[in-house]
Amino acid sequence: MSEFILETRGLTKHYGGVHALTGANFALAPGEHVAIMGDNGAGKSTFVRQLTGVEKPTSGQIIFDGVEHTFQSPIEAREAGIETVFQTLALADDLDVPSNLFLGREKIRFNLGPFSILDKKAMREATLAALVKTGVKIPNLMNTIRNMSGGQRQCVAIARTAAFKSKLVIMDEPTAALGVQETAQVENIIRTLKGAGEPLILISHNMRQVFDLVDRIVVFRRGRMVANLRKEETDGQDVVAYITGAKTGIEYEGAA
Amino acid sequence: MANTSHGIGGLTFDPKKRTRPPELNVLAALVLIIVAFEVLGQLVIGDSFLFNTRDNVDTLFNEQRLQIIILQVAIVGIIALGVTQVIITGGIDLSSGSIVGVTAMVTMSFAQVAVVNGNPNPKAIFGAEWMDLPVIVPLLVGLACGLFAGMVNGLLIAYTKIPPFIATLGMMVAARGAAKWWSKGNPISFPTDSYAAIGKGMMPVAIFVVLAVLFHLIMTQTKYGKHCYAIGSNEAAARMSGINVAGHKVLVYTIAGALAALAAIVLSSKNLTAQAGMGVMYELDAIAMAVIGGVSLQGGRGSIIGTCLGALIFGVIISGFTFLKLDAYYQEMVKGVIIVGAVVLDQWRQTKKGRG
Numbered sequence: 001m002s003e004f005i006l007e008t009r010g011l012t013k014h015y016g017g018v019h020a021l022t023g024a025n026f027a028l029a030p031g032e033h034v035a036i037m038g039d040n041g042a043g044k045s046t047f048v049r050q051l052t053g054v055e056k057p058t059s060g061q062i063i064f065d066g067v068e069h070t071f072q073s074p075i076e077a078r079e080a081g082i083e084t085v086f087q088t089l090a091l092a093d094d095l096d097v098p099s100n101l102f103l104g105r106e107k108i109r110f111n112l113g114p115f116s117i118l119d120k121k122a123m124r125e126a127t128l129a130a131l132v133k134t135g136v137k138i139p140n141l142m143n144t145i146r147n148m149s150g151g152q153r154q155c156v157a158i159a160r161t162a163a164f165k166s167k168l169v170i171m172d173e174p175t176a177a178l179g180v181q182e183t184a185q186v187e188n189i190i191r192t193l194k195g196a197g198e199p200l201i202l203i204s205h206n207m208r209q210v211f212d213l214v215d216r217i218v219v220f221r222r223g224r225m226v227a228n229l230r231k232e233e234t235d236g237q238d239v240v241a242y243i244t245g246a247k248t249g250i251e252y253e254g255a256a
Numbered sequence: 257m258a259n260t261s262h263g264i265g266g267l268t269f270d271p272k273k274r275t276r277p278p279e280l281n282v283l284a285a286l287v288l289i290i291v292a293f294e295v296l297g298q299l300v301i302g303d304s305f306l307f308n309t310r311d312n313v314d315t316l317f318n319e320q321r322l323q324i325i326i327l328q329v330a331i332v333g334i335i336a337l338g339v340t341q342v343i344i345t346g347g348i349d350l351s352s353g354s355i356v357g358v359t360a361m362v363t364m365s366f367a368q369v370a371v372v373n374g375n376p377n378p379k380a381i382f383g384a385e386w387m388d389l390p391v392i393v394p395l396l397v398g399l400a401c402g403l404f405a406g407m408v409n410g411l412l413i414a415y416t417k418i419p420p421f422i423a424t425l426g427m428m429v430a431a432r433g434a435a436k437w438w439s440k441g442n443p444i445s446f447p448t449d450s451y452a453a454i455g456k457g458m459m460p461v462a463i464f465v466v467l468a469v470l471f472h473l474i475m476t477q478t479k480y481g482k483h484c485y486a487i488g489s490n491e492a493a494a495r496m497s498g499i500n501v502a503g504h505k506v507l508v509y510t511i512a513g514a515l516a517a518l519a520a521i522v523l524s525s526k527n528l529t530a531q532a533g534m535g536v537m538y539e540l541d542a543i544a545m546a547v548i549g550g551v552s553l554q555g556g557r558g559s560i561i562g563t564c565l566g567a568l569i570f571g572v573i574i575s576g577f578t579f580l581k582l583d584a585y586y587q588e589m590v591k592g593v594i595i596v597g598a599v600v601l602d603q604w605r606q607t608k609k610g611r612g
């Protein structure tokens with residue numbers, strides 16, 4: 001019945017006295033790519049953590065794929081079809097690339113409960129396939145990721161989303177640590193998702209990137225949504241004005 | 257799969273670029289220490305550490321000494337297998353020595369014979385109807401003790417968020433108290449023949465090897481092992497990835513408790529008696545074996561193979577000191593130095609990697 005793949009109504013998160021997120025009404029159409037922008041501490045990652053079951057919202061609703069969800073854990077959000085690249089990456093330094101890709105959802109050769117035998121070969125092959133898809137350079141898959149560069153680690157985290165089928169991809173500053181070439185690769189991955197009709201929420205501080213990639217820009221300021229702009233109807237200066245507080249969207253007047 | 261290139265810029269899978277397994281360093285250290293004792297032996301007391309120098313036995317190596325070394329480390333080695341898993345998940349277990357004590361006491365009570373040399377068992381704990389039981393009874397009772405103590409550790413650590421150091425310190429004191437209370441401090445002796453067979457001769461070594469192989473496979477080939485490393489490496493990431501961190505911790509400490517109980521069974525069977533003071537300081541010896549073997553106290557790194565090599569190094573050093581006829585007091589001091597040295601080495605490796 002809903003024309004949206006994801007909708008939040010009045011989504012709110014308070015950490016004690018810190019109002020990190022207040023009354024976010026956000027909607028994402030199928031196949032749509034939306035950027036969330038805003039200064040440091042605006043509440044962008046907080047918003048993501050509520051959507052992905054990492055934290056439980058103080059109040060508000062999350063409607064995903066036509067169903068209202070209260071995710072109890074990240075794995076529930078993932079099982080529902082939300083793949084996330086967290087800003088903190090959520091990688092285990094002492095594990096190799098395939099183990100990180102399949103962390104928490106390992107492929108199993110036969111099931112013995114917690115002592116299930118891993119299917120290492122299948123995971124290695126799926127990892128190769130995912131990395132080929134993303135075009136990431138990694139010296140050796142079987143090394144631990146401890147000594148990899150920030151960019152390589154980020155690529156491992158992104159390849160994770162590519163290895164699994166999903167209905168929605170969320171990336172929290174996926175290119176923050178990347179060089180020019182690697183950034184281009186990640187942007188290609190995002191274009192591939194667009195081509196495949198997969199919806200995406202992209203959090204980024206990079207104005208050029210946002211205007212290159214997405215259909216719509218949502219601006220957060222001090223825990224509130226303050227603008228919802230179609231890309232064609234805005235420009236860089238306009239967005240900056242919303243981010244800094246020089247302007248506030250008409251529909252959000254009085255909010256912040 | 258070797259040398260394949262893909263994608264933009266090329267993704268290479270080059271086996272030559274694989275980092276060297278750290279166990280090789282531990283193995284090198286083991287060889288080095290043996291050579292050092294060999295040289296010291298020739299110089300200081302004019303005897304060989306490794307090779308047979310007696311005319312009445314026709315073997316190349318001094319097999320007697322080698323047997324003593326592995327027998328010495330086998331029992332504590334069983335504990336070290338569990339401690340390794342605990343440390344890899346980023347925890348610590350100080351209670352294993354005391355779990356050995358209380359388990360040995362309880363188990364031995366269920367393994368006694370009714371009649372010794374025609375007289376009633378002078379050390380009897382229970383009445384005659386609880387004596388001469390089939391060996392499975394003390395085995396199950398002993399394992400249950402270890403499982404219970406380990407599970408209490410795990411539940412405390414996973415659900416009350418007490419640091420593992422404190423929770424297992426509490427268990428260390430409590431379990432030792434229970435061991436003393438059980439028979440009011442009296443030793444418990446005279447087990448059945450079938451119970452005595454468990455730790456006879458080289459049986460402790462055989463049991464240790466079987467368990468080491470089993471847990472090596474578990475740590476390298478199963479989800480359980482993978483999650484141990486993941487939790488020790490980055491607990492928040494493990495949680496975000498959907499791993500049941502609390503449940504896993506309970507399992508790890510329970511297994512460590514069970515392994516301490518197995519060590520108690522083997523030890524009390526080998527000694528044919530149980531005393532409340534059994535296993536004192538074993539927890540530190542086990543931790544030392546793991547740390548020497550490259551298990552990082554920061555979690556996430558180490559292996560069963562490493563711990564086995566660490567156990568051998570530990571045994572060689574103790575035996576080497578006896579061989580050089582050095583005072584037993586030195587052994588204790590050296591043990592302390594080894595433990596601290598291994599931890600310093602581990603941290604030094606980390607900072608070096610961090611900069612590089």
Ligand SMILES: Nc1ncnc2c1ncn2[C@@H]1O[C@H](COP(=O)(O)OP(=O)(O)OP(=O)(O)O)[C@@H](O)[C@H]1O
Pocket residue numbers: 015018019020038039040041042043044045046047087
């Ligand atoms: N666990 C927490 N406890 C208390 N306050 C928190 C917590 N997590 C976030 N905050 C606060 O909530 C606010 C929003 O943080 P958030 O991480 O969502 O910002 P962000 O928009 O993602 O910023 P950045 O661009 O720097 O990533 C900040 O003021 C932050 O200090």
Ligand SMILES: [Mg+2]
Pocket residue numbers: 044045046087172
């Ligand atoms: Mg953020």
